[in-house]
Every structure is written in C-alpha cells, then in structure tokens.
Amino acid sequence: MKKRVLLISYHFYPDRAVGAKRPTQLAKTLISEGWEVDVLTKQLDPKSKKEQVASGEYGRIIPVYQHPGLINPTWRLLKRIRNRIKNSSETESQPKTENSTDINNSLFESNVSTFRRVIFSLQSILSETKSWVALSLLYLLAFKLKGVKYDLVISSSPTDSAHFLALLAKKLFSSSWIVDIRDPLILWDEVDKETVTKFRTKFEERMEKNYYRNSDYITVTSPGLQRELIDKKSVPSSNIKTIYNGYDGRALEPTFSDSLPIKFVFAGNLYFKRNPVPLFEAVKRLKRIGVFDSSSINIDFYGDCNSWNGIDLEKWVEKNNIEDIINFKGFVEPQELESLLCKYHVLLNFSQFQPKQIPAKTFDYLRYPGEMLVIAESGSDTERLVTENQLGVVAAPDVDSISAVLETIIEQGGDTERKAKKVQMKRDEFARENQNRIFAEIAMRLVS
Template sequence: MYIYNTKNNMEKVLIITYYWPPSAGAGVHRWLKFSKYLSEYGYRPIIYTPNNFDYSLKDKTLELPNIEVIRKPIFDPGHYFQNFFNLKLSQGLLEDNKGFFEKVSTWIRGNVFIPDSKIFWVNPSFKYLKKFLDKNKVRLVITTGPPHSMHLIGLKLKKKLNIKWIADFRDPMSNWDVINDFKPLKYSIKKITSIEKSILKNSDIILVTNDNLAKEFSEEVNEDKIKVVDNGTDFSFMSNGKYDKSFKISYLGSLHKFRDPKIFFEILKELINSNDGIRKNLKLYIAGPITKSILNRLSGDDILSRYLTYKSYISNEETFKHYVESSLLLLLSNKDSITQTPSKIYDYASSGRRVLTLGKKNKPLDFLLKDLSLDKRIDYDDKDSIKKIILKSYDDFKKNKKPIKRKNLFKYERKFLTKNLSEILNQI
C-alpha cells in the first residue's frame, strides 16, 4: 500500500482519455471528477489527451487548474468524413433514416476503422509515452473508452514496459449497441471481439460502471480483476433551488434512435388536451444533441412546439440549475442495452426532483433506482404508468413539494467514489 503526504511524494498516474476540457459532453465527466479528487488520496493525475480535438461541444468552465495535461496531435479520418458530409456522428446521433453519405460513413466507421477512427493515434502516442513513462518514473496507467482505441495505447505500453495498467470501460465494446448500427461484417465483429479479449486479458484491472458489464467480462477473465466504480454526482453543484413558476419537464441529454420516447410525447399531448392545469402551466425543456428527424418531429408538432424550449448545449452549471427547477426529469436508457447505465441518474437523484425513467429491464439500473429512492423504471410503451408519473409530478408542482432527500446518495458522491478508486490503485 502506498501512503503519501506531500505533492512531491504522490504516486503519479497517467490517464489516457480522448475527452478532456474544453471538450464537453457526457464522456468527459467521469475522469474529470476522479482527477479532481485523486490528489486527496495520494495520487497525482497526469492527463494525456489530443490537442486538436474537434470540439463539437465545448465548455471552458469545466477546466481544472493545477493538473498536468499533455496534449498531442491526433489524426482522425472520422472528422474528415463528418465535416465533408456535414454529419454529427461524433455526438452519437444515430438516425433511423440515414441518407446515402451517412450510410457510407457509418459503414466505414464499423468496418474499416476498428475499433474506431482514433486508431491512428495509437502508434504516435505509444512512441511518445514510452519515453515519457520511463523518464518520469510513472508506473500506473489508466485508459478510458470509448473511444476504445485509447485501450490499445495502454495495451502496447503494457507489453513493452513494467507498468500496471487499468482499462476503464464507460460503455461496452464488442457488445455495444452502437456497433450494430454500423452494419459490421462478420470479419469486423471477429476483429473487435479479438481486440476486446486482448485488452481484458492483458490489463491488470478492469473498471466498469455496472454489474451487468462486469458479468459479461467475467466470462473472459477472472472476476477478481473486474471492479465496478459508478459514475456518481457532485453535491457541490446542487442547491436548494425552487421550482420553476411553470410545470417544467426537462430532459438533458441526447435523443436518437436508441433514445426516442415517442409514447411519452404522445401522452404529453393527450394531457395538454385533457388537463387544463397542465395545458396552462406546462413547460417542456430539452437540452442536448438531437437527431434531425426527432427535432423536426418535435418542432413541427402544432401542440408540443408551443411548449418546447430546445438548446443544443448548455454549460454544466446551467444544467444543474434546470435540474432543481424542474418538476419532472426524464431519464432515458438505450432501448436495446442492458450493460449501460445512464450517467444522469446520479445527478437527477441529487436534485431531489421526481424522475421518470424509461427503458427495458436492466438489473443494475433497477437496483440504482431502488437504492436512490427513485420511481421504478417503466417500459417505453407503458402508457398508463408514464401517465401516472406525469400526473404525480404535476401534483408535486401544485403542492410546491419539497425536494426528496435520497438517503443513500452519499455512496455515489464523486469524492467518495474516488476514495474507492484510490483503494483499488493501492492494491496493484
């Protein structure tokens, strides 16, 4: 076990991540927050990330002072395809009805660039980091994906140097629902599965965000090397905010083919027509990347468009403001995934507001909902249950109900989770 009391004596840990501020969006927060607190537990994070990242989402307020960040150029052919054809695949926007160029681009993404188009950053990163690790006496390396090419940098370093390597999977790899959208050939599936197995077998520790993914990976490696570390939340952002003057329903995240709550919007329209209070007081707020087809459907709807406010991106600080103002927060789990847990669940829970969760049966998600005293998950097409939650939240709004205190939320506070992470690092 390593115990350090001063900055100079801290154990250095290199974190290889594609996402780092000023990049914004869901992929950045997990290791941004762990890095913020690691020094309190004896570890000095050093971040390795691209310096010419295509910032489709940008938020300078996320940047952390006093953390060493190494930025190196990346060649990513995926950006050339997206810019040339004006696509938004980097934001995870998966359309049901793709145009010709989108079909070509996604096919290339799934069958030429394996595991992803960041693959060309692996060799130059390995060459630089091999010298850097040796010169700076760094023995701990963490890679986080997606993009899963980051793990290949760790794999090459592990094979050449005497390091301890932790591979962090924020999402699945070979069994990721996004992969199927790329129409992979049998060869492509075989190759990405082979890469995944190599990462799992050669890493010293595997980090995942839920038990289902841990169980899936345990079929390939000893379960003792797999550790579950949740994404968590920051209480420091939360305040005792008041409800908006309107009955505000908010969704803060991406909407695409795997997260398209059509039935929810239909029920909302029905309630607008049948409930005078909701018709007069409703405010529908959505912020995040949305596919063109879904945005057109919402903005073109004669009823919903009158209540809808949409922002393609808002800052992290502003996001939390909307959490506490809302009477109801919509949480969406990918329709075909049981190995992913929506990272918003922790922030939603800490807001104290009612949460409507839509998705298929998912044991880790269902456990979290129960543990955090949130309403049970509802299937996307369960009209009666969806309607009941909306009406309950409207009743909360009318009564100006106080925020709900979540008794187990402390277990998911990011500083507490970083302590758990440090204990894992202490053991290797």
C-alpha cells in the same frame, strides 16, 4: 516517494465531451491522494491545448495530435469518382438495351456494396483515433528511452484505442494496469451492418480478450456490465468492480413552488435511442381525456431537442395540439441551466434500450432537488439503480406506463418537496468524489 500513474484517455479536460468528466475527475482525486499523474490524451484546438498544458490541477497533460485518418478522405474521393462515372454513363449517346443496362447497374451496385462494406470496416480500424494511437506510441517509446517509470497504468474508454495503448504501456513499463470501461467495448447490435466484416469481428473480439486477460483489475460503470464480463468474458469476480460515474459539485436547494403547474424538464440531447414520442403520446392522451391541461403541467426541453431520428418534434407537438404543455427552450449557458433546473419539480431522463448502461445524466440530476422520472425498461441497470435507491420513479417506455406515472405525479402535486428531501439523503453515496475514492483505494492496493 510518490507513486506515479499514467492515465490514458481519448477524452480529457478541457474537452466538453461527457466522456471527459470521469477520467478528468479521477486524475484530480488521485493527485489529492498523493499520486503523481501523467495524462496521455488527444490534442484539441490550439486554445484548448494551451489550457491542457498550463493546467496543473489534473496532472501533467500530454496532448497528442491526431491525423484525420486515411480512409475518410479516400472514401470521399472514391464517391466523387463513382458519381462522375455514373453521370458519364448516363449521358453516353450509344444506345443500350434495357436488359443490358439493368445487368450492368446490378453488377455495379453489387460491387459498390461489397466495396462500401470493406471501406467502412477499414474506416473503423484505420480511423483518426488510430493515428492518435500511432503518435501516442511514439511518446511512450520516448518515455521508455528517457527512463520514465510508472507504477500503474489506467486506461479509460471509449474509445477502446486507449486500452490498446495501455496494453503496450504495461509491457513497456512493467506496470500494473486498470482497465476502466464506461460502455461495453463491443456492441455489434448498434454497429452499421455495412461496417461489419469477418476480419473486423475477429480482430476486435481478439483484442477485447487481450485487454481482459492482461489487465490486473477492471472497473465498470454498471452492475449489468460487471455481470456480463464475469459470466460471458470469464473475468474473475475478484478482479472487477462497479464504480458509478457519480455527480460533480454540491447538492443544490430547491427554488420551485409547491403550487401547480407541476414543472417537468429535460436538459441535454435527444440522440440515439432517447425516444420522447411515447411521452408526447401520453401527454396527448391525458390532455384529451381531461386528466390535465397546461394549468397543471408544463414540460420544458433544453438543448438539442427539436428533432429526434428525423422527426421534427416541434411540428409533431403543434400538430397534436400539446404545444401549450410541451416547450422547446433551446440552448442556454451551463451556469444559467444550473439555476434553472432548481426550479423544476420533475427531471426527465430517457434510458431506453440500454440495459447495461446508465446515462451520466442519471447522476448529474442528483445534484438537483426535483424528483427524477426515468423512462427505461424494467430490469435495466438504470431502473434498478433508481428504484432500489429510491432516487425517483421509473416508467416503462410505452404510452400506458408513462400515462400511469404522469397521472400519479399530478395527483400527488405538492408532495414533491417531501420527496426531494428524501432523495437528498441518498445523494452523498453517488457523489463522484466518493466513487473516485473507491477507485483510488483499488489503485493503491495494486501497487502496494
């Protein structure tokens, strides 16, 4: 008799979010291993919903509607009311002394600041994902009333709301439970300070402890996150394992030339802490002192790369006279991008200030023949993975380090093809299907 698993993930096929890949391909692997798979996920647009329901490749997908939430529209309404009151007070004809105006403004701003912090904190707790949780809970209760049984529940985050649902599902169905964590559940350093209250802090940290304590096994995507959960969260080392994201599809053959220029590429979005400016500064320096010019190096950016944290990168490049080396290509279709990336000698990967997270791009790039150049701090999980497995080279995120690595790559020139073949020998281990087989073995062990 087939074992039955309930997979709970906010992102899932055909969602284009990066976070959808891991649970989607995991479901496919579990089905190939003989599991019956039900997937509880968020409902997308009507067209995508039809794809979700019609597709049998990834199991029985149950898309659940999510309301936009109560706090977001309420906060927008309050902002409009606030602006009207402020504008009205400014147009009043009744004269006020300068001191009374300053005092009133100060009190007003203080009250607004406090109110903002409370609203934003509530917004994180009563967001649209929580409406998805509430409606998903109704589905779980309906399954229970119908006598549905699950041998195993798997929850994959972000968002951590998936784990809240899985905690309830474990108790409803008396199932084993695997918590799959792609990113740390709580990153207070990366949260807007205005959204952090004592209530929110206590609530989220208490829930995190509940997830770890009630789960039967935990899977994570990086060794650093595994070490943190063992050392700081008291997770038994026997109940946790690192399973990398891996790459999908077959490894591709090179179509680049070994003659100059050496062609670099970045494909994706420059968001969060993926700061390209130190790279640009290094290119500017090396061009100025005559190490290279556009005849020996080209760097192309595909995707949402025209700006970073408010900096217009195209203008920056033009102002610093390196527009002949650095080019912004915009968006291309995935199929076209796949063939394009095979033409590049060096694949750029930005992973600054993420010591316990390995960008999915690190694995996606392993499909392609070029050498990977990662910009990351020494000792980070990404740096260790790339260095220890000889998957590419790593430069610290400062101008001197990046300059040194660029010089070395240019000096080696035509050696790129030999390196590509060497890296190719390491790739199979990191194919997602191989990583997912490890996951499937853990799942079967829990229910046997």
